[in-house]
Amino acid sequence: MELYGERGFEQTTVAGIAERAGLTERTFFRYFTDKREVLFWGASLLQELLVNAVEEAPPHSTPMAALIAALQQAADTVFEQRRTYAQRRQALISANPELHERELIKLARLAAALAQVLRGRGVEDPAAGLAAEAGIAVFKIAFERWVTGSDDTTLSQIIAQTAAELSAVAAGPSPPNARSGQRPTPGQTRQGRP
Amino acid sequence: MELYGERGFEQTTVAGIAERAGLTERTFFRYFTDKREVLFWGASLLQELLVNAVEEAPPHSTPMAALIAALQQAADTVFEQRRTYAQRRQALISANPELHERELIKLARLAAALAQVLRGRGVEDPAAGLAAEAGIAVFKIAFERWVTGSDDTTLSQIIAQTAAELSAVAAGPSPPNARSGQRPTPGQTRQGRP
DNA sequence: ACGCTGATGGCAGTAACTGTCAACGCCGGA
DNA sequence: TCCGGCGTTGACAGTTACTGCCATCAGCGT
Numbered sequence: 001m002e003l004y005g006e007r008g009f010e011q012t013t014v015a016g017i018a019e020r021a022g023l024t025e026r027t028f029f030r031y032f033t034d035k036r037e038v039l040f041w042g043a044s045l046l047q048e049l050l051v052n053a054v055e056e057a058p059p060h061s062t063p064m065a066a067l068i069a070a071l072q073q074a075a076d077t078v079f080e081q082r083r084t085y086a087q088r089r090q091a092l093i094s095a096n097p098e099l100h101e102r103e104l105i106k107l108a109r110l111a112a113a114l115a116q117v118l119r120g121r122g123v124e125d126p127a128a129g130l131a132a133e134a135g136i137a138v139f140k141i142a143f144e145r146w147v148t149g150s151d152d153t154t155l156s157q158i159i160a161q162t163a164a165e166l167s168a169v170a171a172g173p174s175p176p177n178a179r180s181g182q183r184p185t186p187g188q189t190r191q192g193r194p
Numbered sequence: 195m196e197l198y199g200e201r202g203f204e205q206t207t208v209a210g211i212a213e214r215a216g217l218t219e220r221t222f223f224r225y226f227t228d229k230r231e232v233l234f235w236g237a238s239l240l241q242e243l244l245v246n247a248v249e250e251a252p253p254h255s256t257p258m259a260a261l262i263a264a265l266q267q268a269a270d271t272v273f274e275q276r277r278t279y280a281q282r283r284q285a286l287i288s289a290n291p292e293l294h295e296r297e298l299i300k301l302a303r304l305a306a307a308l309a310q311v312l313r314g315r316g317v318e319d320p321a322a323g324l325a326a327e328a329g330i331a332v333f334k335i336a337f338e339r340w341v342t343g344s345d346d347t348t349l350s351q352i353i354a355q356t357a358a359e360l361s362a363v364a365a366g367p368s369p370p371n372a373r374s375g376q377r378p379t380p381g382q383t384r385q386g387r388p
Numbered sequence: 389a390c391g392c393t394g395a396t397g398g399c400a401g402t403a404a405c406t407g408t409c410a411a412c413g414c415c416g417g418a
Numbered sequence: 419t420c421c422g423g424c425g426t427t428g429a430c431a432g433t434t435a436c437t438g439c440c441a442t443c444a445g446c447g448t
Binding site: 172 | 294295323324328339356357360361362363366
């Protein structure tokens with residue numbers, strides 16, 4: 001993190017990291033498979049946390065509800081207290097495409113793991129993957145807003161708002177058994193379909 | 195594609211590709227920034243197509259409706275006729291993490307571009323990014339089902355089904371002004387919240 | 389004292405990518 | 419027809435991420 005912050009990610013050489021850390025280049029690669037992987041050391045812990053949270057969600061809760069609750073729990077226990085660290089880290093990641101790629105695949109694996117948990121809870125297949133992807137999308141957007149935001153709204157709150165926005169945005173054409181007319185959910189952004 | 199299919203992606207060297215293509219390693223890197231980029235040659239065209247389709251969507255259509263229509267148009271005009279090619283390509287990509295990373299960042303950039311178009315159509319900011327991410331999620335799931343499926347259902351049809359599934363899965367807790375009780379939408383996978 | 393084991397260092401090697409310069413073909417103008 | 423740009427390619431050297439292999443060393447139980 002120090003070196004990546006000083007010289008940027010690309011200009012930082014593994015030899016430099018190893019020297020600063022007091023070990024050899026060879027041993028660096030024994031701990032991290034990649035030069036990028038250093039910044040994603042905690043990803044497996046986060047995945048484990050979320051998987052457990054969804055597994056232990058009340059059995060009758062909606063897939064999305066279980067996911068959002070898990071994300072909020074993670075937000076409270078691991079993210080909220082490390083906001084400035086998250087900001088510096090995210091600045092590095094979004095400044096470098098390779099790091100962005102790595103972040104995306106971490107989130108994709110996370111989504112896959114969560115989808116698997118949902119299937120274990122009896123959610124059928126198109127819906128399981130879809131809910132997991134939607135949950136991760138909510139997290140991505142909420143996290144971005146939390147990191148770039150200046151006020152001190154809680155990440156957990158932003159997640160809740162974002163999830164509500166998603167349910168409004170994703171609302172399909174009114175099903176046949178639904179009431180007619182519009183239902184302007186607060187915070188919703190519709191462009192008015194008659 | 196030939197060499198990647200024969201030896202796999204990792205075992206294929208750029209020198210080998212250059213030799214097979216009848217040019218130098220140096221010139222290869224003048225056309226493709228990356229060894230991986232070869233498999234994503236058409237990504238910019240797809241993005242352009244989708245951006246245009248969303249821009250020219252009827253002005254009163256819902257963000258999600260515009261996105262889904264654009265995706266269906268792309269499905270009909272570029273994907274449907276290249277199913278076996280898409281299958282081979284996807285087999286390569288999902289067999290290799292680096293290629294998977296590259297695919298994910300292409301989709302992420304696509305989502306960002308679509309979100310920008312939505313903002314240009316007057317969609318407010320949390321909703322624009324969220325709709326774009328949700329649309330891409332629908333495409334990812336639908337595409338996966340289309341590629342791995344054995345029957346010859348149209349990708350466009352699968353996209354429509356998947357979008358409907360999403361609106362069912364993402365449906366939030368019943369808003370105060372909504373009817374009480376459950377509404378088991380067909381195809382929906384709820385686990386029954388009382 | 390001795391052997392085992394896990395972590396580390398040292399070293400050589402491969403291959404992806406980059407910068408730089410020379411050569412070549414093409415094309416419009418004198 | 420000759421010439422002078424100009425864009426494309428080749429050739430070559432150099433850096434760096436990453437890997438395989440073996441030697442070394444510290445701890446640790448017997």
